[in-house]
Ligand SMILES: *[C@@H]1O[C@H](CO)[C@@H](O)[C@H](O)[C@H]1NC(C)=O
């Protein structure tokens with residue numbers, strides 16, 4: 001589930017590359033007219049946004065929200081009224097079905113759609129954000145993962161978007177594009193697949209999950225707050241919805257200094273790079289480092305592994321050694337080493353696109369973390385008990401006890 005939830009504070013994390021909900025292509029600029037218009041529009045519509053600005057926040061031109069005044073813990077950082085937000089559909093729906101609903105709404109209510117123009121314009125343009133919903137399915141690109149399971153995972157999801165567009169996905173017909181498009185044949189014709197899959201990515205990644213007036217959990221587009229970058233443990237705000245006014249409040253969870261970046265936690269699943277890369281197209285190195293969920297014992301992408309790695313790693317000697325063996329065998333099986341990946345990334349005349357590079361950075365980071373844990377676990381195995389030993393000791397103890 002890609003639910004954005006509140007993060008609690010404590011340990012500092014070292015972000016290698018957090019490109020959360022505001023991935024920028026190298027060509028994007030800070031302080032663009034689109035973003036100034038967004039702030040103007042929000043102010044005119046009753047939002048509280050006076051002590052924040054949108055700015056470049058990290059190396060590489062990543063865009064984010066920055067405090068322009070000091071905030072105390074518990075203070076309101078920004079408030080977005082409900083009428084400036086868009087409920088796009090039930091939170092369990094995939095991006096493709098949400099895209100259908102968003103497009104339908106834009107077509108059904110052209111007046112409403114026009115009033116949201118400053119918000120639509122503030123969103124990333126086609127080709128600047130990726131997620132499993134609109135991933136590039138070129139086999140050469142997918143092979144860069146060096147991991148069949150991830151290739152497959154991306155294919156299943158991106159294929160779903162394509163199938164919902166074609167009307168052949170295995171779900172209700174009325175949730176798919178041809179059914180909606182039939183209601184507005186002329187207008188719908190002007191909408192290309194590129195836009196549809198971009199919307200599928202946006203509705204999956206640029207949305208929050210909150211209950212509506214009837215307590216039904218929805219995917220919600222919340223202007224401005226969707227520009228705030230993810231930070232796991234240690235983020236400085238959370239977003240909450242006022243049950244009476246239905247407005248969205250971004251509240252400081254600790255003191256924030258003027259000039260500091262404002263962050264919140266989308267969800268703790270993003271603290272694992274396979275989840276973050278596939279769902280939000282960013283990766284990070286944390287302290288302590290975290291394995292990909294697929295590299296945890298019995299780990300996979302469809303469950304949540306929010307705790308630190310030690311919570312999931314074995315304690316029994318035999319199980320520790322088995323996991324070391326998994327990590328080392330896997331490391332040996334990769335077609336390239338970390339050094340080779342580095343060479344590829346730094347090669348001068350590289351033909352790699354920025355999408356390719358992100359995947360290579362991902363696999364490199366994955367390998368590094370696997371090496372890191374293999375080393376620690378190998379050490380740990382030296383002093384660990386084996387369950388067999390423990391059973392022996394217990395058995396002896398019980399035996400002696402019985403004799404008495
Ligand atoms: C909604 O409004 C935007 C901005 O005015 C416009 O570009 C877009 O085509 C409209 N969407 C539809 C489906 O008409």
Ligand SMILES: *[C@@H]1O[C@H](CO)[C@@H](O)[C@H](O)[C@H]1NC(C)=O
Nearest residue numbers: 151152153154155156157159
């Ligand atoms: C995705 O679609 C392509 C093209 O139809 C197909 O070859 C591939 O097997 C599909 N992948 C999955 C995992 O379903």
